[in-house]
Amino acid sequence: MNNIISESKDIVMYTVNDIRQIFRCSRTQAYSLVNASGFPTLRIGGKILVEKMALQKCIDKNAGNAILL
Secondary structure, eight states: OOOOOOOOTTOOEEOHHHHHHHHTOOHHHHHHHHTSTTOOOEEETTEEEEEHHHHHHHHHHHTTOOOOO
16 A cells, blocks of 8 residues: 555544645645545544545545546
């Protein structure tokens, strides 16, 4: 697996702000991404979380494909 996520091994879940930093995108783009169909999110109350391994699998699966938000 080509691991492009170089965060601490202790992190299991990412917040939308973490997603913004990982993808180097704006807050608006990060929210568009986590709300996109097929993006691996877990919603607890009003909080949106992304499991680290699910994100890596999503990246690996979609590498080279354009994502239109």
